[in-house]
Amino acid sequence: MRPFARSLRYLRRRTGWIAVMVTCAVLISALWAAGLAVLLPGAKVLLSEEGLHGWVYRRAAQSKLGATLQRRSGGEQGASGLANARWLEVTAVRESSPAARSGLGPGDRLAAREDIEPTADLARCLARTPGGTKVAAWLLRPAQAPKAIELTLDEPALETRVLLWAASWTTEPASYTQRYPLLLMLLGVAAALAAARMALEVVKDFLAARLVLRTALAMRMDALRACLDLPSTTFSREGTAQAMGRFQQDIGEIAAGQMTLLGGLLSEPARALGALAVAMALSWRLTLLAVLVGPPIYLLVRRVGRFTRRSSRRSLEIWAEMMGMLKETLSASRIVKLYRAQTDRRRRFLRLGRRLLEHQSRLALAEALVRPAVELLGLGVILLVVAAAGYMLLQDGAAQDSERLIALTGCLVILFASAQRVATLANRLSRVDAAAERFEELLAAPGEEPAAPLPALPACTSSLEFRRICYRYPGGDHDVLREVSFTLRPGDTLALVGPNGAGKTTLVSLVAGLLRPTSGSIFIDAHDIERHSLRSLRRQVAMVSQDDVVFNASVADNIAMGLRGCDRGRIEQAAAAAFADEFIRLLPRGYDTVLSEGGQMLSGGQRQRLTIARAILREPRILIFDEALSQIDSESESKIQLAMERFMRGRTTLVVAHRFSTVRLASRILVLDEGRMAGLGTHEELMETCEAYRRLYQAQFIAAPESVKGSGRFARPS
Structure with missing residues (x-):
C-alpha cells in the first residue's frame, strides 16, 4: 500500500464529515448529469x-x-x-x-x-x-x-x-x-441546476479544507511526539534540519494531497460520471469507443508518477537542508558578520538552491507533459467518435439526429476534460507520496522507550551505583566510557573532572536516561534503571547543563516547564533561591514577561539562573550540574554556590566541573581520562595518588583568578 494511502487513516477520525462530502459529490454528479x-x-x-x-x-x-x-x-x-x-x-x-x-x-x-x-x-x-x-x-x-x-x-x-x-x-x-x-425556460433550468451544484461544491470544499487542517494538526502532533521520543543521539548526530523539513514541507505536501483528493478527486470523477451517464444514454456504442482511451492515460500517469515520486523525495530532502542552513545562519548572524562569512553562507545557500531548482524543474516538466498528453489522446478519441457518428448519420440519412451528435460531443469534451484534470491531480499525488514516505519513516523510527511499557521507578532515597559502564555513540569506533564503576550514598556529592572529551557529560547523561549504556548497569536504590520507565526516572532527576535553554514563553512558564498548575508562590521561591528573582522583578511584566526565542533579552548569567531555578522547583532526589556556573559572573557566583549548597543537602549530586572553584562543593572527586577512571577520592587523596588530577589542578590554579587562588581548600601548598 502506498505511503500516501496509509496517511489517509487520519481522515477516519471524521467519518461523518467524509460521508457528507461523498453525499455532496454524488449529488454534484447527479446535477452535472441533469445539466x-x-x-x-x-x-x-x-x-x-x-x-x-x-x-x-x-x-x-x-x-x-x-x-x-x-x-x-x-x-x-x-x-x-x-x-x-x-x-x-x-x-x-x-x-x-x-x-x-x-x-x-x-x-x-x-x-x-x-x-x-x-x-x-x-x-x-x-x-x-x-x-x-x-x-x-x-x-x-x-x-x-x-x-x-x-x-x-x-x-x-x-x-x-x-x-x-x-x-x-x-x-x-x-x-x-x-x-x-x-x-429561456431551459436556460433557467440549467442555471438553477448549476447554482445548486455550486452550493454543494462550497459545502464539500469547506468541509474538505476543515478536515485537512485538522488532519495536518494531528499529523504534526504525532510527528512532535515521535521526535520527542527519539533518542537524544538522533539530533546530535543528524541535526534538526530533516525533522524540521518533515514538520514544514512534508506535512504541508501531505495536507495539500489530501485536499486534492477530497476536493478535486471527488469532484472530477463525479463530473466525469455524470457526463459518462448522459453520453451512454445518447449512444452507448460511441461512448464505449471513447472510453478505450482510459488504459493509455492510466499507463502514462503511472509511468510519470514513478519519476515524480523520486524527484519529489530528493526535493524535500534538499529543502530541509536549506531550511536547516537558513536557521543556522540566522541564529548565528552575529558570528557570521563578525567573521565576515556572509559571502560564504550565500554561496552555500545558492548551491543548495540550484540543486533544489533542478529537481523542481524536473517535476514541473513531468506535470507539464501530463496535461497535453492526456488532452491529445482525448482530442483524438473525440475526433474518432465524431467521424464514426457522422458516417452513421450520413449513411442512414438520419440528419434529424445531428443534435444528438452535438450533445454527445459536448458530453465527451467534459468527460475528457475531467480525465485530464484527474491525470494531473494523480501526478501531483505522486509527489505527495514521497512526503508521506518520509513522514512514515519518522513515525516508525525506534524511540528511546521500549515498545512494552515498563514499571515506574519507586521513590528513591537517591543512592547511585555504576557497575562496569561502557558507552559508545552510534556509529562510533571506540568507547567514550570504559568500565566505569562507583557508588554514591544518599546525599553524596561527586565532582567529575577531566580534560575535554574525557566523557563527563556522557556519564551524567546516562544517569538522566538521555543515553543508554552499551554495557553495564546503573542502579538507583538497587533498582536497575533499564528495567523502569524513563518518565519515572526523570521525575526524580534534575539537570542544569551548560546550555542555558530558554523558551519563547513567560518567565513563570520557563521556570515551571513541565509542571502543570504549579503555584506561583513556589515558582517565586525557586527563583529567589537561584538569585533570579532580583532581575525578574525588573522586567516589564515581572514573571509574566514573555521571553524571546533563546532568551535574547537576558544576559548569559540571567539565563543560567533561570535554568537553576527550574531545577530547584522540581525538588529532585538526584541533581546534576553540567558546568552550571559557566555563565555566572564572579559577583553572583558565591551567592549561587551558597544556594546550590543548601539545595544539595540530602540529595545525591553530580557536578561536572572545568573550573576547580565548583569542585569545593563535592565530597568526592571522580577523575576521567579518555573515558577511563583515573582516580576517585577526596582532593587530598587525589593530589597524592593521581597524576592526572595533579596536572588538572596545577593547570587550573595557574589560569584561575585571584579569588580562586585564595580559596582555602584549594590553595597552593606553601
Missing part, C-alpha cells in the same frame, strides 16, 4: 425542425412501436389527400415488437388516417395514445399504393414516461419563431 441532459433539448429547440416536443413525441412513438423512426414531409402521390401528409419512415425494427408484428420493415412509411387528420402529426398521436391501444395509420411502401393498417402499442419505457412528463410542463410552440420562451 448535461438539458443540452440535448436546448439543441433541439435551436437547431431541429421538429423541435423539442416533436423530438419527445418521436421518442415516445419509437418506444411504443419498438422501431426507429425518422420524419419525412409530404411529396408522396398515390392516395388522395396524402400529398401533404407528415410521414414517419421506419429505419430499424426490433424483434417481437409491435412494429414487427404489424409486418413493418426498414423503408416503410407511416402517416395518420383520415379519421384523425391526414396532415396530423402521427408521432404526437402515438405518444398520447395509452399503451395497449390500437391506432389507425396509412402504410406506404415503394411502388405501392398507401395501405390502411392498425398498430397495437406497447407500454412506453421509463425514460419515455419521464420525457413525456417533463414535456407536459411546457407549452408546445405553434411555430419555429415561438420557441424562444421555451429556450
